[in-house]
Amino acid sequence: MNWRYIFMIPALYLSSGLAQESIDRENEQDSGIDLVKQCVLNEVIAGDEKQTIAELKEKCTALEESKQLSFLDKRMAREKVSGKNRNVITPHRRNYILPVSYVSHPNARPFDGFDELSDDDSGEPLDNLEAKYQLSIKVPLYDGFDDEDQGVFFGFTLQSYWQVYNKDISSPFRETNYEPEIFWVNFLDSENVLWGDEMAIVLGFSHQSNGRSQPNSRSWNRIYADFIWENRGFVFSFKPWYRIPEDEKTESLSADGDDNPDIYKYMGYFEFSGAYRMAQHEFSFMARNNLNSENRGAIQLDWSFPLWGRVRGYAQYFNGYGESLIDYNADIERIGLGIVLTDLL
Template identity: 45%
Template sequence: MLLRYAAPLTALLMTLISLPLSAETDEEESGSAELPEELMVQCLKIAAPGAGGELTIKQLRELCNTLAREDANQQDAVRRALEALSDEAEGKDNDSDPTGNSRILERRLGMEALNRANRFLLTPHRRNYLLPVSYQEGRNIEPYTQADSQLTDQKKIEVEFQLSVKILIREGIFGDNGHLYMAYTNHSLWQAYNEDISRPFRETNHQPELILSFVNDWEIFGFRNVLNEVMLTHQSNGQSGALSRSWDRVMVNTVFERGPFAFSFTPWYRLPESEGDGPDDPTGDDNPDIEKYMGHFELSGAYQRKENILSLMVRNNLRSDNRGAVELGWSFPVSSTTRGYLKIFNGYGHSLIDYDHHTTAVGLGVIFTDLF
């Protein structure tokens, strides 16, 4: 339900950032300010097509006025962050930088700035998708055998989905830059077609993060650096005993773009844990060798061709044994509101339970929030 109203609410905010920044009147200070009729008409024109039939004109007018009052303190920041989006809404061509390269990440960064100005919206973080068909060759049943679990009997086809959101904690820590977020990503593998053992979730990985994010606009070798982040990340499957997997990392993410191509480089440092007294000791390290398989960095790239987005992710441990992973993705339009998603993974770490198990997984479904 929340995502359904994201588009009209964002459209409303785009109208509101065009308001002149002037001294507040007594009426505004009392909390009863209303938009001038000319701006109200503009706001309604933008909001009405995506608002749904259950909202009346009166309710839309009230929403326009409410957003105008609540977001007055953030209009300046939103205006600066969304210059490109405002131009796009007026039909201007502002999709390229001075060198003629298309800025494919401009829209996403702009939308995130809009969400920061609206406390009723959660901002997508990583990709959000649902793959009703996820086929995995070479099932890893050893951990479940050790735990005496029914999941030793697995179907090769399961359901895979990911939910990833973030919320703003504090904006503009360093002047007009430096935004602190809390994020959460849930990646689940569900044996939905395995009715013999009551359709259990085979694995669920939880990844809460604290993120300090900086937008940027400088170039090197023709590539524009648009975003830099420092992240404190915990990842766990929420299990105990032989099935327990977890690790903590400090990560740095830097994002570049040039034309229809964007890439990010994310190295990390694993925070050390005590060895404990074995796998049954809850204070010990569940997976001391995880870096040998999951590597020390992740390199991701994406290329947009019309409405299609092709992506590549590579992880490597920089060792002679060459462990790591490769993931290919393709998202494509299915309808005006739906995009298809094909994902192919090969290597280690498709999930935490499989961090030391080499597998190939192919999934097909829909993606709700893409890279850009």
């Protein structure tokens, strides 16, 4: 895979005048959110209780008159409503299920023990066809900053791989990854934006593990920064991280020590991603690379599209290392189709 072409994607996007026309139309007629109604909900649930109806009306009408809200502004407005509503869960990353996904060469090495359960000793224990799903939520922990565009959040993401069609080994969940994290978010004021039309900075700590015993235990801890910016309707994210080192194992099957000391060789030190919404379709990409002679990394392409109501179709393609922790050092290629409940933008 030639990574030079992956990093040309943003440049090609930004060179197109169609991008600005599309975002202008999206701002003028946004079918996903009525900005005035959203503002009223924000103020009723979480606003200043002392403000008068006239003050509320003036504040929310100003949003409609500007018609210049970015996709990041709109998502933040929606989250402010859900963050104060105890009957609503705020999404963090995408929430989706791929009932059908095809893996060209599933990594069967950690599951050699399943062979003894199979009648066909010559066959692989894992099916190429499996289901994949992701659940991702967050809750605000502290939003008492003087700047209302700042906040501290707790997030949790669960991603699971299910051999649902593999009746020979009782349809097990092949791998499940759990990622709790805590992070601070700051949406910058317009005069402080370094590049693009809108910008946010995230600083956080993340723990990710698969919750399994030896020899298939995998985990790592990271501190990270995430620089998010929007330019002419395209939203990009550059997320570098530092892995917190662990002690070396004294014995290979010991519960203490580093389960995967070479994970950086496959996952690298950063993730670069982008998303764009055109009408009711959302397109995104993610790229990683370890930036050395081995040229290991990954790319993921996503497309979501309308079906009915809240239900949207979702297609995903992944190629590379680190799709899951158990496969962090296995080269995986997957294509899947399903539904998504919450998008990025």
